[in-house]
Structures are given as structure tokens and as C-alpha cells.
Amino acid sequence: MSSALTDLFPHPIVQAPMAGGVSVPQLAAAVCEAGGLGFLAAGYKTADGMYQEIKQLRSLTSRPFGVNVFMPQPEYADPAAVDVYAHQLAGEATWYEAELGDPDSGRDDGFEAKLVVLRDNPVQVVSFHFGVPGREVVDALHRVGTFVLAAATTPDEARAVERAGADGVIAQGVEAGGHQGTHRDIPETDRSGVGLLSLIAQVREAVSIPIIAAGGIMRGGQIAGVLAAGASAAQLGTAFLATHESGANALHKQALTNPLFVRTELTRAFSGRPARGLVNRFLREHGPYAPAAYPEIHHLTSPLRKAAAKAGDAQGMALWAGQGHRMARELPAGQLVEVLAGELAAARASLTGGGVL
Numbered sequence: 001m002s003s004a005l006t007d008l009f010p011h012p013i014v015q016a017p018m019a020g021g022v023s024v025p026q027l028a029a030a031v032c033e034a035g036g037l038g039f040l041a042a043g044y045k046t047a048d049g050m051y052q053e054i055k056q057l058r059s060l061t062s063r064p065f066g067v068n069v070f071m072p073q074p075e076y077a078d079p080a081a082v083d084v085y086a087h088q089l090a091g092e093a094t095w096y097e098a099e100l101g102d103p104d105s106g107r108d109d110g111f112e113a114k115l116v117v118l119r120d121n122p123v124q125v126v127s128f129h130f131g132v133p134g135r136e137v138v139d140a141l142h143r144v145g146t147f148v149l150a151a152a153t154t155p156d157e158a159r160a161v162e163r164a165g166a167d168g169v170i171a172q173g174v175e176a177g178g179h180q181g182t183h184r185d186i187p188e189t190d191r192s193g194v195g196l197l198s199l200i201a202q203v204r205e206a207v208s209i210p211i212i213a214a215g216g217i218m219r220g221g222q223i224a225g226v227l228a229a230g231a232s233a234a235q236l237g238t239a240f241l242a243t244h245e246s247g248a249n250a251l252h253k254q255a256l257t258n259p260l261f262v263r264t265e266l267t268r269a270f271s272g273r274p275a276r277g278l279v280n281r282f283l284r285e286h287g288p289y290a291p292a293a294y295p296e297i298h299h300l301t302s303p304l305r306k307a308a309a310k311a312g313d314a315q316g317m318a319l320w321a322g323q324g325h326r327m328a329r330e331l332p333a334g335q336l337v338e339v340l341a342g343e344l345a346a347a348r349a350s351l352t353g354g355g356v357l
């Protein structure tokens with residue numbers, strides 16, 4: 001990582017941005033104060049909502065932090081497929097006594113307005129998900145002193161991130177919780193993906209910018225592993241979802257270690273784009289035929305997910321989680337950073353002591 005970027009945070013630990021009210025300012029502040037890099041998630045928020053969170057986080061910490069923005073999606077959803085899915089979900093709407101959402105409620109959640117806010121009120125790091133912006137956007141952020149990152153799930157996507165002039169690439173393995181940052185979700189895409197260790201090695205050979213590794217990382221020993229494989233830092237989502245400061249619904253937090261939920265799967269059931277969540281009833285029933293239509297399906301299912309949460313029914317919620325979910329530890333976020341840093345140091349000492357590194 002360009003030295004200045006790693007210098008921003010003492011521990012090579014990034015708290016993943018988690019949209020949907022999970023990575024609230026209190027969580028990011030606790031991570032930053034403990035020496036990690038905290039992140040806010042601007043996805044599904046208005047530009048003003050994002051700005052208010054930035055102001056709140058600034059009032060909680062003076063340490064550097066990041067803001068994550070979703071790239072707008074090109075229009076390739078098949079309206080007929082969305083209609084068919086809506087018909088299939090009619091029974092869910094009746095069950096939860098909710099109306100289905102309007103699939104056409106908006107495609108880009110204020111992308112341009114967010115860029116204006118981020119140019120006028122610069123933060124230290126901005127990362128992009130679901131694609132990479134044009135060079136002019138990256139250059140504009142550089143001009144105000146912001147480091148730019150973007151996610152990649154393949155070596156080709158990592159090359160696109162480097163070509164756009166980004167300062168680093170987030171290599172997101174298939175183990176990762178939440179949405180895969182795939183740049184283009186075409187309907188034919190299967191639900192397989194590249195495992196993190198293999199992805200880091202492939203991305204390392206494809207680009208020369210620094211790599212932040214994400215996907216299934218729950219322990220400091222795994223951070224040592226991805227650093228040894230060529231990453232400069234690790235980005236953890238599910239591990240921080242379980243912390244005290246996380247804004248995740250209590251049912252979601254409990255589900256991570258509930259023996260009822262033993263598996264995760266990539267699914268389009270909730271949003272129309274592949275995302276990894278705990279296998280529950282909704283995912284099992286609707287995942288197999290949900291169409292590639294993001295954000296239409298996100299809007300369509302939004303009232304159902306809210307109604308399920310209100311009814312205390314985890315079987316109808318989007319329980320995003322990475323493959324390591326059962327190792328989640330319910331700690332204050334700052335303490336989790338310290339524990340991870342301690343495990344990392346111990347793993348490094350045992351690797352070097354044993355002559356491995």
C-alpha cells in the first residue's frame with residue numbers, strides 16, 4: 001500500500017462498510033480509536049444521510065476513516081422476470097401483511113450528489129463497490145487528498161481498478177458476507193466465485209497496487225495468512241457485525257452463532273445481486289429462481305424484510321454473513337481490534353520463530 005495509506009491506521013485491520021444500518025458512526029469510531037480503519041457505508045442512503053453520518057463520526061473521532069459508495073448499475077434487468085418474481089412473492093406479502101415494494105424506486109441512490117459531498121468535505125479514504133468509477137472521479141478525489149479503493153472479485157476486475165488510477169484494490173473472496181462486488185452481474189453468471197487465498201495470488205500477479213483482502217476473516221491468524229500471501233491489510237465485515245456498536249438487528253447478530261443457521265449461500269433472493277447470507281426459509285424458497293435484477297429486487301423485497309424484522313422472524317430477513325460466521329465474537333469493537341491485533345502478532349511470531357517467514 002502506498003506508505004501514506006498504511007500510515008493512516010496502525011493495525012492492518014479495516015472494518016468493512018456494511019450498508020443497511022450496520023456500520024454506524026459509533027462502530028467506525030470505536031474501530032478508528034483502537035487503531036483500525038473504520039468505514040461508513042453510503043449504500044441505500046441519500047447524499048445528505050451520508051453527510052450527516054460523516055459529521056457524526058467526526059464528532060466521535062479525529063482519526064482517519066473511510067466512506068463506501070455503491071456504483072450505479074447499468075439497466076439490464078428484464079422487467080418480465082421482475083414481474084414473475086413479484087407474483088411468486090405475493091404469498092410472502094400476504095403472510096407478513098405487507099405490500100411489495102416498487103421495483104422502480106430508483107437505480108443509483110444519489111451517486112453524483114454523494115461525489116459532490118465527498119469532494120466538498122473530503123474524507124481520508126473512499127471505496128467503491130459494484131464497479132469502479134472513471135479516472136476523472138478518481139482524479140477529483142485525489143485532488144482533495146482522498147485515497148481511492150474499489151472491490152474486485154477476479155483478476156480482470158482488479159486490472160480495471162488499477163487502470164482507473166485507484167490506490168488499492170479490495171480483493172473480495174467468495175467467502176465474503178454481503179454482496180459480492182462483482183463489476184457486472186450478468187444473468188448467466190453462476191454463483192461460484194474465487195476463494196480468497198487463490199484470489200490474492202491471482203490479483204497479486206495481475207496488478208501492482210496494494211491489496212486489501214476480504215472474505216471469511218474472523219481471527220488474527222487469518223490476517224497473518226493474507227498478509228503473508230501478499231495483501232497489505234484485511235477487511236472484516238461479519239466479525240464486526242457481531243460487535244456491541246454494530247447497528248445490525250439483534251436477531252441478525254444472534255443468528256450468526258445460532259445452531260439453527262449452519263450454512264451460508266450466495267443468493268439473489270433479497271436484492272437481485274449475488275450476496276452471501278445465512279440460509280433461512282426465504283433464501284431457501286426463493287433463492288433458486290430469483291432473477292438478476294439489482295436494485296429492482298432490493299426495492300421489491302424491502303417491505304417484506306422490514307415486516308419480518310418487525311415480527312421478530314429471522315427466517316424472512318436478509319441475514320448477510322460470511323462463511324466464518326460461527327466464529328463471531330460479541331465484543332466491543334475496539335476490544336475486537338485489540339484481540340485481532342494480538343492474534344496477528346502471535347501468529348507472526350510463531351511463523352518467524354518457526355523459520356516459516
Ligand SMILES: Cc1cc2nc3c(=O)[nH]c(=O)nc-3n(C[C@H](O)[C@H](O)[C@H](O)COP(=O)(O)O)c2cc1C
Binds near residue numbers: 043323
Ligand atoms: C451485513 C453486510 C453488509 C455489507 N455491506 C457492504 C457495503 O455496503 N459495501 C461494501 O463495499 N461491502 C459490503 N459488505 C461486504 C464487505 O465489504 C466485505 O467484503 C465482507 O464483509 C467480507 O467478508 P466477511 O463478512 O466474511 O468478513 C457487506 C457485508 C456484510 C456482512
